[in-house]
């Protein structure tokens with residue numbers, strides 16, 4: 557019906573302020589600013605963009621917004637300064653049917669760069685270049701941003717294209733969309749890999765391609781087939797920003813990140829017969845450490861609720877243990893220091909092996925015990 561869609565400009569700091577002032581409705585526990593409030597408080601603005609666009613990505617200094625055309629072979633670039641200026645001057649071309657102010661396209665747009673077919677997403681390096689995935693062309697286009705990165709004829713120009721394997725959706729450059737992108741590489745996240753790898757069955761892997769962007773010409777360095785999921789959005793960040801634990805403090809529940817209320821130390825293992833909600837139950841406080849599960853005999857009555865609080869008391873990195881009872885469809889993986897709760901109803905009488913299901917030492921196969929379910 558229309559030749560244009562709208563880029564939605566949301567002044568989120570102003571939205572925060574409006575929430576603080578209590579000008580919101582609560583729906584299902586979520587604070588919601590109504591469209592009317594957003595318009596009256598000057599939070600929401602539109603500006604035209606070519607029909608059916610795809611990604612909107614912001615350049616490192618926050619100065620440009622690149623909208624990939626998808627059905628149009630262009631990136632449309634808007635100036636953040638010009639958007640602010642138009643908002644301050646209330647320089648609108650009109651309002652949409654709901655009353656949202658529309659900023660003039662020609663006032664806030666600074667460039668349209670012809671890239672190729674199917675532009676989807678744009679990432680940035682540290683030198684003023686933008687990299688846009690071209691879904692139909694199966695390429696990445698490298699192009700220059702405007703001032704202060706590039707001036708005059710050098711600005712808004714495609715300088716290189718690289719063929720990648722089909723079909724690229726997202727792409728990722730280290731710390732792109734941040735004030736300090738790292739450059740050097742871009743990774744193409746390709747959705748298919750037909751004709752790319754030996755055929756091992758109908759299910760093909762998805763494929764990442766690492767591209768060197770340090771020189772004038774982009775160069776595909778390596779293919780990286782992955783066996784899981786469709787590679788959608790991804791971010792690459794500096795490894796030094798990750799401060800990971802090597803092991804949990806012993807007795808941690810990784811879901812709450814607090815001490816598990818039923819964690820125990822070595823020597824405190826025990827079995828208690830009790831009731832849960834009036835039903836007969838056996839509660840087991842167990843530890844796992846190379847190469848024993850304690851207790852190694854668990855005797856219960858048929859029909860018992862069996863609840864096992866299992867603590868991996870290891871403090872050694874990578875000393876993960878498992879707790880498996882095949883016939884009861886139980887398999888838990890416990891990282892070093894983790895406490896987990898395993899629960900089932902012992903409805904099948906018999907003697908069942910439980911054992912560690914994560915290789916943990918040369919005595920891994922000996923890390924086992926018996927569940928005895930006495931018939932009633």
Ligand SMILES: [Cu+2]
Nearest residue numbers: 877912916923
């Ligand atoms: Cu083990």
